[in-house]
Amino acid sequence: MAANTKCYAVFMLLLPFHIVNCILLKNKHIPINREDTTSYTSNYNYKTEYFTQKVDHFGFVNGDTYQQRYLIADQFWDSNGGPIFFYTGNEGDITLFCNNTGFMWDIAPEFKALLIFAEHRYYGTSIPYGSTAFKDPTKMNYLTSEQALADYAVLIRHIKSVIPGTRDSKVIAFGGSYGGMLAAWFRMKYPNVVQGSLAASAPIWTFREDAECDAFDRTVTETFHKSSPACVDNIKALWKTLNTTASQASGLSKLTEMFHLCKPLKSVDDVDALKGWIQSALVYLAMVDYPYPSKFLAPLPAWPVKETCRPLSTPLSGDNLIRGSVKAMNVYYNYTGSTPCFDIGDSNVPNLGISGWDYQSCTEMVAPSCSTGKTDMFEKSDWDFSAYTNGCLKNWKVKPNINWIETQYWGKNLSAASNIIFSNGLLDPWSSGGVLKSQSDSVVAIVIPNGAHHLDLRGSNKADPADVISARNLEKKYIASWIKSP
Numbered sequence: 001m002a003a004n005t006k007c008y009a010v011f012m013l014l015l016p017f018h019i020v021n022c023i024l025l026k027n028k029h030i031p032i033n034r035e036d037t038t039s040y041t042s043n044y045n046y047k048t049e050y051f052t053q054k055v056d057h058f059g060f061v062n063g064d065t066y067q068q069r070y071l072i073a074d075q076f077w078d079s080n081g082g083p084i085f086f087y088t089g090n091e092g093d094i095t096l097f098c099n100n101t102g103f104m105w106d107i108a109p110e111f112k113a114l115l116i117f118a119e120h121r122y123y124g125t126s127i128p129y130g131s132t133a134f135k136d137p138t139k140m141n142y143l144t145s146e147q148a149l150a151d152y153a154v155l156i157r158h159i160k161s162v163i164p165g166t167r168d169s170k171v172i173a174f175g176g177s178y179g180g181m182l183a184a185w186f187r188m189k190y191p192n193v194v195q196g197s198l199a200a201s202a203p204i205w206t207f208r209e210d211a212e213c214d215a216f217d218r219t220v221t222e223t224f225h226k227s228s229p230a231c232v233d234n235i236k237a238l239w240k241t242l243n244t245t246a247s248q249a250s251g252l253s254k255l256t257e258m259f260h261l262c263k264p265l266k267s268v269d270d271v272d273a274l275k276g277w278i279q280s281a282l283v284y285l286a287m288v289d290y291p292y293p294s295k296f297l298a299p300l301p302a303w304p305v306k307e308t309c310r311p312l313s314t315p316l317s318g319d320n321l322i323r324g325s326v327k328a329m330n331v332y333y334n335y336t337g338s339t340p341c342f343d344i345g346d347s348n349v350p351n352l353g354i355s356g357w358d359y360q361s362c363t364e365m366v367a368p369s370c371s372t373g374k375t376d377m378f379e380k381s382d383w384d385f386s387a388y389t390n391g392c393l394k395n396w397k398v399k400p401n402i403n404w405i406e407t408q409y410w411g412k413n414l415s416a417a418s419n420i421i422f423s424n425g426l427l428d429p430w431s432s433g434g435v436l437k438s439q440s441d442s443v444v445a446i447v448i449p450n451g452a453h454h455l456d457l458r459g460s461n462k463a464d465p466a467d468v469i470s471a472r473n474l475e476k477k478y479i480a481s482w483i484k485s486p
């Protein structure tokens, strides 16, 4: 691939600019206790169910089916008219999103709602044709957002036909990140099935040819700048310092040692991989810059960006800059203190379906991405769609369609849509592709200046800033009004 094409993996949760040919992250399933200060685990009781779905909703030749997993909690539900709160699962194990969407659990009692969390096809345990599908392009062909939305619509019809009392229940969709995009699109495509949607941190306008490719990295940089301007200057200087050090005699082994790497750096490509590993952490840190300790992508302290910037808060250079950066990386990659050495081929996000998202970003979900090295703290890199396409052809034998999302989901013209809340935390780099201004009386934007990636969907916490508390209250008001209206 071109030397200056983005080489780091970011989930949308996942990667906007993924990896094309760079480090393909392993989807390791490391058992981690994800309990955090939002006391979910003890109270979040649900039943796990499976539903037989058609693999292809849009043709009549392929009659294959798969088992779609969904989680259901009826302990708060009033079977006499209570609504259904439906989480449109995104790119990972549905229990991860269930555990990290405390807002639904928090408000279910007052709405007397039935909770359902539906797993997205090709993630978690809901994999058509099993895991061998990932090796066969004809079997991956059914991994699209359209098929996933059809799964959700069909699942809701099924539930309404088998659970007494649900027939006339209003359905409200919830989702964060790609799940938030699905929640919004679900209302747009199936207004007969879903009454309204809360789309949290849903960057629906990132996936278009004319998206500003540097906006994401600019926002990461702004989030770091809010914590410490000196930190941004240090990170800006780091890339060159790494180059300089790497080019010295035995510079590679010096870097290997200073960064406590498991495997020695052997080439310039390895140095690129090291940079990618650092950049991934910086991006994830901005995404999960929550006001309290959390374990969503990795175990982290409260306000982890501030914590990461602590060793980088005075002007540094040379070896001191590298030492400071190593300390900074320990916040993201070693907060528990139990990482003996760093494996730069593994950014350690269990329970997310990396291969599945890699495929999706090679088909529908193309997010142009670049950095200028001036307006952001990253090393300059250009958006190179042809290199991106070549990576997709090589890895998946598919060519991305960069304009399809805009065609299929209305682009910037949402004037025919209704009953959608787009909420965005401004610390979250994905807010750069989100809907930040209300589009009409019923397609409304809620902005949370001190919020990171879908903070509003998380369970309430003593440390919540006032702006997320008022965002949640407003969201509840809209949801109540949708449920009341005919």
Ligand SMILES: *[C@@H]1O[C@H](CO)[C@@H](O)[C@H](O)[C@H]1NC(C)=O
Pocket: 034, 041, 093, 095, 096, 099, 351
């Ligand atoms: C979610 O919480 C449940 C219950 O504590 C736990 O068994 C499960 O492993 C968690 N899932 C993830 C992905 O963390």
Ligand SMILES: *[C@@H]1O[C@H](CO)[C@@H](O)[C@H](O)[C@H]1NC(C)=O
Pocket: 003, 004, 239, 240, 243, 268, 379
């Ligand atoms: C570091 O070196 C690479 C080539 O090895 C080059 O592309 C890049 O621009 C350099 N970065 C800086 C900040 O000088």
Ligand SMILES: *[C@@H]1O[C@H](CO)[C@@H](O)[C@H](O)[C@H]1NC(C)=O
Pocket: 259, 260, 330, 334, 336, 337, 338, 339, 340, 341, 342
């Ligand atoms: C992780 O943290 C522990 C405790 O501070 C430390 O002993 C260890 O060297 C760190 N690991 C790495 C790879 O730096």
Ligand SMILES: *[C@@H]1O[C@H](CO)[C@@H](O)[C@H](O)[C@H]1NC(C)=O
Pocket: 413, 414, 415, 416
């Ligand atoms: C947006 O879509 C509506 C129909 O839904 C149409 O009437 C209007 O002209 C469109 N606006 C623009 C700027 O294309």
